[in-house]
Amino acid sequence: MRNDKAMELINANLTSDNLLNVIEEMGIGVTITDPHLPDNPIIYVNKHFESMTGYSKEEVMYKNCRFLQGPETNQEDTDIIRTAIRNNTPASLTLLNYKKDQTPFWNQFVISPIFQENLDLPMYFIGLQFNVTNLVDQKKAFEQRIHQLTSFDSLTGLMNMTNFRSYISKDLQNFNKKHETRAVIAININRFRYINESFGEHSSNEILMKFADRLRKNLPNHTRITRYFADLFVVYLAEDKENRQSLAELLANLNDQLTLPYSIQGEIIRLNVRIGSSIAPEDGSSAQVLVKNAEIAMNEVKIIPNKFYRNFTYDILDRIQKRVRIENRLLTALAQDEFELYYQPKIAEFSTSIYGVEALIRWNDPDNGLISPDDFIPIAEETGFINDLGRWILAEACTQSMKWKLEGLGEIPVSVNISAVQFQHPGFLQDVKHIMSETGIKPKNLELEITETLLNDTKHIETKLHDLKALGIAISIDDFGTGYSSIYYLKSLPIDILKIDRAFVHDLYEKKNNQSLLRSMISLGKSMDLKVVCEGVESKEQSDFSFNNNADLIQGYYYSRPLPVHAFKNWLQQFQSTTS
Known part of the structure; x- marks a missing residue:
């Protein structure tokens, strides 16, 4: 064979x-x-x-x-x-x-x-x-390791941003817009930096890993998740329209799970989060735009009280563009004398003269007209420009008080609002001393108004308050009742005046409880030997109620709205002539 x-x-x-x-x-x-x-x-x-x-x-x-x-x-x-x-x-x-x-x-x-x-x-x-x-x-293990390192976050095992965006880009090209929905969700852990500083990097990383695990467990299967940056996570949600859960409902449930207590070094801590979302294709058709818009919506949450979630809208972009325009204009506005102080009087009962005035900043923009302080003060605080602006306000108010005296209108005490950012600046006390020396204003004619929220940080403000008090300046708490300060601080800190926020005066007769609440707040201030001012008084009834319950001063439209210098001078002369 x-x-x-x-x-x-x-x-x-x-x-x-x-x-x-x-x-x-x-x-x-x-x-x-x-x-x-x-x-x-x-x-x-x-x-x-x-x-x-x-x-x-x-x-x-x-x-x-x-x-x-x-x-x-x-x-x-x-x-x-x-x-x-x-x-x-x-x-x-x-x-x-x-x-x-x-x-x-x-x-x-x-x-x-x-x-x-x-x-x-x-x-x-x-x-x-x-x-x-x-x-x-x-070789396979090496390749898998390389893939893991180049495609996934080494700490949490989640996708890295490059891998995440690549997946979204491919999916967006193929998904059925008629029957499917796509959402990008940005989630940021609030104040995580303080956890890192308090417990150290190792323990903070443990929290981030536990946080990532909760994301995996409480989102639908096959959801793509990335740790974008440190404490910022981004989610890509893909669902059928017929079977999908309401996005707001899903995120509410997710928020509940993410904010449950965490154990770290034998201590129990709670996290708070901000969540923003964008929807394809309405809010963008690319991974880059959808992620950016979800972040924009998330950042808006911090300016909305008691909210954890915001969906992107193009109105947000309009506001951001407005903020950018304001930020770019602030420096030149001060150099070009576009800011102006208005003055609103504070009146005592049966008084024939005013007790003093509060100086209030206004911005006369040549292109956009009068810009509200609510629009530009927060931006000035965020950028640090408030320190320059605050010095100008204080100097201008003190200078104007001295001008009124020279004009024969008498000594008119002036109060100036001090931003928390400005107050905490290392050079603030020296600025006050310098402006008082330059303008010649008497300490008794100057009052500095600080917000109630500053009282929660007594460790850093107590010494500075005592130094200001030593100069003979009056210190008042503005918008009292809107913050969360301890009553103890009112007694322990060198405070002279309590200004009750207008919200407690405005609805005075709508509910009986409102009258009881205002009465109690006035009594609280008086029991601590503080001078009490009721803000936002707009009617005779509100004025009578305030004075009948022992308020020392009222301030509001009932007597006068804030006025520019020339208009205030006319008002003051008329007021003095009618009460003399």
């Missing part, structure tokens, strides 16, 4: 110079196949092939090598081998093979034809097998 003759020929060729023994003992698997027989079967394997595959020579002889293939063998790889055999050419590749016990292993397989002299067709094909499973596994 041809098979027997082939073996005889092989043995004759290989046994010369002991080559057959060398091949038999080689540390790699060797197979020889005969392409002249049906299905190109194996006609020789060495010992290492047996140990590598678990098959004996007897089990594989005269079989095609495909028995080494299994369910996960790549058919494209086997096609390379078939093509090489068909074209009588060599080939080398790594493919997944299976041992006799079905254990998979990676086989670095080299196949080459063996030609007899003067013949175009090969006599045999020789195959070399190397078990490279360890190398392949190491």
